[in-house]
Amino acid sequence: MTHEVVRAGARAHIDQRTFQEGRTLFVSRCIECHTLPVVSRYDPVAWPWLVDDMAARASLKPAEREALVAYILAVRAQP
Amino acid sequence: MRHFTFLYETTTAPPGSIEFENWATLQTGNPDDRRFSEFDFRHEFEFGITNRLQLSLYLADWRYQTGFADRASGFAYSASAIEAIYNLTNPVIDPVGISLYEEIRVGDRLVESESKLIAQKNLGPLIIAYNATLEAVWKGSGLEEQEGELQQALGASYELSPSLSAGLEMLHEFVFPKWDASEHTQNFFIGPNLSLRRGRWFATVTALAQATQTADEPDWQIRTIVGFGF
Numbered sequence: 001m002t003h004e005v006v007r008a009g010a011r012a013h014i015d016q017r018t019f020q021e022g023r024t025l026f027v028s029r030c031i032e033c034h035t036l037p038v039v040s041r042y043d044p045v046a047w048p049w050l051v052d053d054m055a056a057r058a059s060l061k062p063a064e065r066e067a068l069v070a071y072i073l074a075v076r077a078q079p
Numbered sequence: 080m081r082h083f084t085f086l087y088e089t090t091t092a093p094p095g096s097i098e099f100e101n102w103a104t105l106q107t108g109n110p111d112d113r114r115f116s117e118f119d120f121r122h123e124f125e126f127g128i129t130n131r132l133q134l135s136l137y138l139a140d141w142r143y144q145t146g147f148a149d150r151a152s153g154f155a156y157s158a159s160a161i162e163a164i165y166n167l168t169n170p171v172i173d174p175v176g177i178s179l180y181e182e183i184r185v186g187d188r189l190v191e192s193e194s195k196l197i198a199q200k201n202l203g204p205l206i207i208a209y210n211a212t213l214e215a216v217w218k219g220s221g222l223e224e225q226e227g228e229l230q231q232a233l234g235a236s237y238e239l240s241p242s243l244s245a246g247l248e249m250l251h252e253f254v255f256p257k258w259d260a261s262e263h264t265q266n267f268f269i270g271p272n273l274s275l276r277r278g279r280w281f282a283t284v285t286a287l288a289q290a291t292q293t294a295d296e297p298d299w300q301i302r303t304i305v306g307f308g309f
Contacts, residue, residue, distance in 0.1 A: 027169055027171045027172050028090075028130065028169055028171075029093055031090055031170065031171060031201060032080055032090045032091070032092065032093060033080040033276060033281075034080075034238060034241055034276070035201055035203065035204045035205070035206060035238045036171060036201070037241075056279075057096075057278070057279055057308050058093050058096075059093035059094060059095045059096040059127065060093075
């Protein structure tokens with residue numbers, strides 16, 4: 001994980017564990033169906049809705065869904 | 080969810096998930112008998128066990144053959160099978176994603192073991208997959224007939240949109256009747272693939288043409304896998 005990405009998590013006030021869990025889910029669970037999109041491709045408001053739409057298909061538990069959205073939004077908020 | 084039909088990917092089903100996949104493969108024409116056609120069907124339940132382990136059950140493989148000069152057309156049960164895929168490394172964050180695969184197939188006077196090393200790399204919207212396969216077959220009333228096959232397959236799939244991918248698959252087989260290297264045949268197939276997904280559904284199709292001239296291998300193989308996740 002790059003320092004920039006870690007700093008993005010810190011700026012978004014996500015604890016390290018949630019951030020790491022979100023990243024692990026992003027790079028493993030999402031690719032079961034599709035390749036990984038660039039996170040800037042979708043608006044921050046759209047991301048929670050997009051994840052919700054695929055959460056059941058990816059067997060995401062509520063806490064995993066939260067961690068995944070938090071990770072995406074933290075990386076999305078990078079300058 | 081599959082981007083390929085003749086290759087496996089390193090990704091495994093999410094823990095707790097169940098997917099039902101229906102396979103249909105048409106093999107048609109060969110230099111010995113242009114009218115020959117065989118339809119093979121598989122019905123697979125895929126279970127995500129852990130983040131790295133996936134198990135599958137193939138309920139009943141069956142086929143319909145037609146166009147033989149010396150045999151009547153008809154349906155036949157082939158076999159049932161179990162399969163396990165264990166993921167070792169991730170195709171996005173590791174240099175290469177690796178998974179191990181084992182399938183045991185048992186049928187009427189037939190036992191088959193299929194072992195694979197699956198490699199994959201995801202580069203943005205592009206997925207590149209490679210499979211190395213060792214297949215051992217025992218058949219006949221006392222399972223006295225033996226056959227071996229080494230196979231390598233290479234595929235690429237490009238995601239054109241979140242619901243559509245297109246690519247290419249190649250299959251290179253070495254068949255060893257009675258495990259005799261002097262009698263081996265070599266076959267090469269190549270062709271395009273297309274994958275559609277929407278919600279819990281996906282459908283992937285590949286059409287392969289034989290680029291070699293092996294007499295007892297089909298000229299064309301067209302495979303479709305349609306899946307539904309619960």
